[in-house]
Amino acid sequence: MGLLWWILPALAGLVGLMLTFAGLGRLFKLRVVAGGLRFLFGIGFLGMAGIGTFFGLNLQTYERLTYERPVARISFDAVADEENAFRVDVDLAGGETITCFDPGDEGEPCILSGDEFSLGARVITFEPMANMLGYDSVYRLEYIEGRMNRRYNTSSVSEATSNGLALSDNPGLDVFALAREQGNRVGVKGNQFGSAVYAPMEDGLAYDIIITQQALTVEPANAATRMRLNAEQ
Numbered sequence: 001m002g003l004l005w006w007i008l009p010a011l012a013g014l015v016g017l018m019l020t021f022a023g024l025g026r027l028f029k030l031r032v033v034a035g036g037l038r039f040l041f042g043i044g045f046l047g048m049a050g051i052g053t054f055f056g057l058n059l060q061t062y063e064r065l066t067y068e069r070p071v072a073r074i075s076f077d078a079v080a081d082e083e084n085a086f087r088v089d090v091d092l093a094g095g096e097t098i099t100c101f102d103p104g105d106e107g108e109p110c111i112l113s114g115d116e117f118s119l120g121a122r123v124i125t126f127e128p129m130a131n132m133l134g135y136d137s138v139y140r141l142e143y144i145e146g147r148m149n150r151r152y153n154t155s156s157v158s159e160a161t162s163n164g165l166a167l168s169d170n171p172g173l174d175v176f177a178l179a180r181e182q183g184n185r186v187g188v189k190g191n192q193f194g195s196a197v198y199a200p201m202e203d204g205l206a207y208d209i210i211i212t213q214q215a216l217t218v219e220p221a222n223a224a225t226r227m228r229l230n231a232e233q
Helices: 004-028 032-065 128-132 175-185 223-232
Strands: 069-078 085-092 110-113 116-124 138-147 163-166 192-200 206-211 216-220
Touching: 032 128, 069 116, 069 138, 085 138, 110 138, 110 163, 116 206, 116 216, 192 216, 192 223, 206 223, 216 223
Parallel strands: none
Antiparallel strands: 069 085, 069 206, 085 110, 116 138, 116 192, 138 163, 206 216
16 A cells, blocks of 8 residues: 555656646647646646655655564463462564573473563664664563562562563673664664563463564453453553
């Protein structure tokens, strides 16, 4: 559909140019009526082509600035005879699956404890004009953790614990730090920051993690999750 908004203005512009030049040719031959009509129709088609082009640019702006990509699907299954313990499967958008590799238990899903999970990433974003030119935000997943929702109190600063798994290693060259410190020199003028999402962790729940041009977002991935989140509203 997006391509159609460029094809139609191009055709209108081509017809407009043909009619305009045909009209001018007849006007030069003093065929005023025929030349004038063709010239006016040509100008009209050129005007429609211009309007269509601006409309297409406007649509492209909306599409590029609101562009979203899947990051991962996270699903939970309760561990039998353990309270607030869940096996978690993290299926990345590229087809990989994150698993825990404990001695003697290789390949088993990770187990998180708590009643909610959090997933965080480092995100590098670009200016809106760069988004329109095709530069999309980039990310590196940092961690997934389990924790209790009510882990603090309102009367004083309190201590809390969490449990989780790192989702990436230090590759040696920290691109995130480089973009933050030197980005303006190489054309990366967006923001560099951490982004995290969190949601309830229960048996049978599943979530889709999405990256926008600005940050991570989370959406329910099955009916049970939608019902659980709607019950909180």
